Amino acid sequence: MEFKDNKSIALQIADNLSEKIIEGNIQIEGRIPSVRELAAEMGVNPNTIMRSYAELQNKNIISNQRGIGYFVNKDAxxxxxxxxxxxxxxxxxxxxxxxxxxxxxxxxxxxxxxxxxxxxxxxxxxxx
Amino acid sequence: MEFKDNKSIALQIADNLSEKIIEGNIQIEGRIPSVRELAAEMGVNPNTIMRSYAELQNKNIISNQRGIGYFVNKDAxxxxxxxxxxxxxxxxxxxxxxxxxxxxxxxxxxxxxxxxxxxxxxxxxxxx
Amino acid sequence: MEFKDNKSIALQIADNLSEKIIEGNIQIEGRIPSVRELAAEMGVNPNTIMRSYAELQNKNIISNQRGIGYFVNKDAxxxxxxxxxxxxxxxxxxxxxxxxxxxxxxxxxxxxxxxxxxxxxxxxxxxx
Amino acid sequence: MEFKDNKSIALQIADNLSEKIIEGNIQIEGRIPSVRELAAEMGVNPNTIMRSYAELQNKNIISNQRGIGYFVNKDAxxxxxxxxxxxxxxxxxxxxxxxxxxxxxxxxxxxxxxxxxxxxxxxxxxxx
DNA sequence: GTGGTCTAGACCACC
DNA sequence: GTGGTCTAGACCACA
The missing domain is CATH 1.10.287 (Helix Hairpins)
Incomplete structure (x- = not known):
């Protein structure tokens, strides 16, 4: 994935995940990759993914189950x-x-x- | 003029001038305000206006006549x-x-x- | 480095870097010093280096990776x-x-x- | 005459006159145009021509005869x-x-x- | 008066 | 840590 420079990388990744969800490429109520996994895959700093997930959590799109991972909400x-x-x-x-x-x-x-x-x-x- | 925060003030001013030009609110081949004048009017630092003008200049939209000021190019x-x-x-x-x-x-x-x-x-x- | 007075310091530094690149003294795709680093080394203000780098960037000679630094482009x-x-x-x-x-x-x-x-x-x- | 922007207009005009002299287009020991004349012809400020002439005078290329005008020196x-x-x-x-x-x-x-x-x-x- | 450049220092977002 | 932008103020050359 390539990043534009008029928007933070974290937000671009969050948007990207959002789009995958509405396109059906990520299962509703399914688990999404761990912060570290996705960071490695995207070649960015884990902190960046953290902020992406925080953003999505903020909007009630995903939720965190402690020690297990992040999951897509039902009405995401x-x-x-x-x-x-x-x-x-x-x-x-x-x-x-x-x-x-x-x-x-x-x-x-x-x-x-x-x-x-x-x-x-x-x-x-x-x-x- | 109010500024958004997703774009630099300098670029917003440059865009603003561009729009005034295509709307006909600034004369082709006319002089635009001096750096200091516009800075005062907009309530920003002269350096900021300098960057706006620099941007327009290297798009060939305006030109500088030394010691006199900036002028709108013919084909701006x-x-x-x-x-x-x-x-x-x-x-x-x-x-x-x-x-x-x-x-x-x-x-x-x-x-x-x-x-x-x-x-x-x-x-x-x-x-x- | 000594500076002449018929050209801006910023441009002289940019030219200097360009020459180092074609002489092979700076690695293609390598990272160049951070703005602050080079500013300290050259004894000039960071803003001045910023302008040098901006110049090189819009000639497509270097690129920025956000939060990390500037890198020499492949075809620099x-x-x-x-x-x-x-x-x-x-x-x-x-x-x-x-x-x-x-x-x-x-x-x-x-x-x-x-x-x-x-x-x-x-x-x-x-x-x- | 068009002016470049990496050299002062005054110096460019002085150089221009120098070239005309060595090309033989201005007579040795002849009179050159008055400051005002040349300023009008070139579309620049008389002050600018003043500085051109001062520069040439400095190099012993022309001399001023008070009240009469500027003349090209013999060994110009x-x-x-x-x-x-x-x-x-x-x-x-x-x-x-x-x-x-x-x-x-x-x-x-x-x-x-x-x-x-x-x-x-x-x-x-x-x-x- | 005009623009051009530089410094010093601040604050921000981002990684 | 990185760059990006802005302010404030100075000095210069030029017209």
């Missing part, structure tokens, strides 16, 4: 989805509109670009 | 627009699509939200 | 050499030729002077 | 040529050699480049 998916949708409609979308306005990008252009992007995904989003 | 608008459009189509839009995918947001839903945003916008300025 | 040598060769053939050499023209210096004279320079050079290190 | 050409040749052999050339060394540029390459540059001048330097 719902929490993540809601959080992201709020974020999307409250911030991303208005910013998008502002940019379109500023850059003279029409909705036709937007629509076309979106569809062409989605068709590249083929299979995942293509049928919509 | 073109450079800014191109830069932002590239950014938009290369990063913002793909990320948008990825989010739509992830959050199960259809284009129809997107369109509706955009329109409601626009109505609020024009409503605020128009209906009063 | 190539980038530096290309940059300098371009500079050499596009500016230094034409200026040289212009001077030769202006000062009535023939290629033969140039050649002789170069050879005498080289002999002094090797003489110093060799003949003693 | 000799002074300029000597100064420049010293500069050339003491600084430019060693730096050139250092660059060639660093950039792995051979003398054959240098020679070829010089000749191709000189042939582009055709007429002025071509017959040498």
């Amino acid at each position: 998916k719902k929490i993540i989805m809601e959080g992201r949708r709020n974020e999307f409609f409250a911030h991303n979308l208005p910013e998008l509109v502002r940019q379109m306005d500023l850059l003279d990008i029409s909705y036709e252009e937007l629509k076309a670009s979106i569809h062409s992007l989605q068709n590249n995904h083929t299979g995942k989003a293509g049928a919509n | 608008k073109k450079i800014i627009m191109e830069g932002r459009r590239n950014e938009f189509f290369a990063h913002n839009l793909p990320e948008l699509v990825r989010q739509m995918d992830l959050l199960d947001i259809s284009y129809e839903e997107l369109k509706a939200s955009i329109h409601s945003l626009q109505n609020n916008h024009t409503g605020k300025a128009g209906a009063n | 040598k190539k980038i530096i050499m290309e940059g300098r060769r371009n500079e050499f053939f596009a500016h230094n050499l034409p200026e040289l030729v212009r001077q030769m023209d202006l000062l009535d210096i023939s290629y033969e004279e140039l050649k002789a002077s170069i050879h005498s320079l080289q002999n002094n050079h090797t003489g110093k290190a060799g003949a003693n | 050409k000799k002074i300029i040529m000597e100064g420049r040749r010293n500069e050339f052999f003491a600084h430019n050339l060693p730096e050139l050699v250092r660059q060639m060394d660093l950039l792995d540029i051979s003398y054959e390459e240098l020679k070829a480049s010089i000749h191709s540059l000189q042939n582009n001048h055709t007429g002025k330097a071509g017959a040498n």
Whole structure:
């Protein structure tokens, strides 16, 4: 995994885990890797993973069972989805509109670009 | 002007000037405020403005005339627009699509939200 | 290290590092000294080193790993050499030729002077 | 005339005048334009020309006759040529050699480049 | 007056 | 420990 530099590595890893959860790539109520395991796998400092897990715990996405490990909460998916949708409609979308306005990008252009992007995904989003 | 904390003040000021240029609120080939002037006006340190101007200068958006001040380049608008459009189509839009995918947001839903945003916008300025 | 006064200290340090890289005195993909370290060693302010490193970073010669330090990029040598060769053939050499023209210096004279320079050079290190 | 930004405008103008003198484009013992005239022609501040002339006066290249104007000294050409040749052999050339060394540029390459540059001048330097 | 550079020192987030 | 940013203040060259 490569990291951007406009966001902390810890948060990027937390986001990454969140996405795996809503994509179904991590089992609900399943155990996630230990701090050390994941740190080794990602090539980062265990402290960093600690902060990622703390963040997720904070949002009630995962829980810690002492001495055993971290587990995905039952309603993790719902929490993540809601959080992201709020974020999307409250911030991303208005910013998008502002940019379109500023850059003279029409909705036709937007629509076309979106569809062409989605068709590249083929299979995942293509049928919509 | 208020500053966000996820981006340096210097860059926010640079972006702000860029937007004023493409909106036509700063004259092409016109002089922009001196480093000290703008610093005073914005309530920041002159060094910070220096960094803003340095950023714009090495994007070829402004130029310096020694001992006189900074001036907006002739093709500043073109450079800014191109830069932002590239950014938009290369990063913002793909990320948008990825989010739509992830959050199960259809284009129809997107369109509706955009329109409601626009109505609020024009409503605020128009209906009063 | 002594500094000339026709170029900023920050840039002189950046150039100095570049030369060490193409001479092989700094390992490709190796870590370079931390900002504070080099600042202490050179007897300058850390901010000055920051500007040196920033310069090298946006020429893609070095990269930052957050919280760890700066590292020399894999193709740093190539980038530096290309940059300098371009500079050499596009500016230094034409200026040289212009001077030769202006000062009535023939290629033969140039050649002789170069050879005498080289002999002094090797003489110093060799003949003693 | 366009100015570079690594040297003061005053010095660039002084150099420019020096070159015109050794090229024969300004008459030995002739009058050169008044400070105000040249300032207007060059689009710079008269103070700047003042400093150019002061510099040349300092080197005994021109002299001031009070109330009349500035005149080119009899041995101006000799002074300029000597100064420049010293500069050339003491600084430019060693730096050139250092660059060639660093950039792995051979003398054959240098020679070829010089000749191709000189042939582009055709007429002025071509017959040498 | 203009910008350019540097210092000193602070505070922050991050690893 | 690492870099990143900002402030405050100084000094300089230049127009």
